Amino acid sequence: MKTQRIKSNLLLLLTATIWGFAFVAQRVGGQYIGAFTFNAIRFAIGSISLIPLILFFNSSNKKNGHVKEFKEALLPGFIAGVFIFLGSSFQQIGITHTTAGKAAFITGLYIIIVPILGVFLKQRIGLNTWIGAVIAVLGLYFLCITDKLSISYGDFLELICAFFFAVQILLIDNFCKKVNNLKLAFLQFLVCSVLSLISALFVEKIAISSIMLAAVPILYGGILSSGVAYTLQIVAQKNAEPSQAAIIMSMESVFGSIGGILILNESLGSRGILGCILMLVGMLLAQFRIGKSDNSISESTNEKLKNENNYS
Known part of the structure; x- marks a missing residue:
């Protein structure tokens, strides 16, 4: 069991690496084609890459299931x-106007935003989340705010992107209990693509020549970041400890920053x-519970891990 858990953790680390380096692919791809064109093709490939998983993990044995x-x-x-699209x-x-490293860390703030938004849904969050949020915001200040107090x-x-992803995660947290998760992921990717x-x-001006120049980043985001990483995550989560x-x-x-x-x-x-x-300290601290809480950031984060791939 311990060996299986180690293997699962290594697979999750590989998944995080793939998703982290996707920020590099996005930045490179953005040099050749517009943001909407990039996402249209990328998420179309991503939705198609989930079809084998849908067929393999078919949860219904009934005809027309x-x-x-x-x-x-x-x-x-x-x-x-809609929220993935936003x-x-x-x-x-944004990633065409900043670095891949900055984009990775700022996007990662959804880990903090999710439980804070949960307060408006009458969900309790632990002291660790509030402390983590303060530390993360302080880190955001050093990372993004200039000497002239501007961003x-x-x-x-x-x-803004982190906020929309946080809302989307809360929606998934509700929807995943009611519908098939893989089909939900497929449809949300498809909607985003359309x-x-x-x-x-x-x-935007859509040109085949520009799309060909951005082919490698698009394929990375569509196949590796969606299909491959999503498959690794599903396999790994079977034996992984949720908090780990x-x-x-x-x-x-971190991997997004390293890739940059x-x-x-x-x-x-x-x-x-x-x-x-x-x-990073703030985001990690938010994973641990201090005292009792009905809902924790780790729970919300794991709903994301169970039901969708990282959109970066």
Whole structure:
């Protein structure tokens, strides 16, 4: 059992690595094509990559079981897809105006935002989350706020993106108890792809030559970040400790920053590194419980891990 847990943790670490380096793919892809075009193709590939999983993990043995489950997941998938569209759009536009490392850490703030938003749903959160939030916000200050007390355009868009992803996670937390999770993931990716394509047709120039230049980043985001990483996550979560899984997946931000440094030659500077460390400490602290609480950040995070891939 211990060996299986170690293997599961290693698979989750690999998943976090794939998702972290996806920020690099997004930034590179954004140099060739518009944000909406990138997301339209990426999420279309992502939804298609889930079809083998849907067939393999078919939860219904009844005839027409797939059709029934798709119908049940249709409305939840549409609603969740709208928020993925909003979050991923702000993220992809923002990442062209900031670094992959910054984008990874700012997006990771959804870990803090989720339980805070849960307060409005009358959910209790632990003292650790409040402490973690304060530390994370302090880290955000060092990472993003300039000496003139202003935040860059790209960093601000990433912050909005984290908010929309947090709302989407809360929606998934509710929907996943009622519908088939893989079909929900498939539909929300599909909705995001369609909305992105519609937006691209209105505000961007779509050129095959540009898409070909961005082919590798698109395929990375669509196949590796969605299909492969999602499969690894499903396999790994069977034997992983939920709290450990949440902590390992938090390392996604670290790998995003490492990818930016190694591949894109990005530099955060001493102030930025301090900010990243504080934000990581805050996010990790939010995974642990101090005292009693009806709902914890680790629970919300694990709903995300169980029901969808990282959208970065």
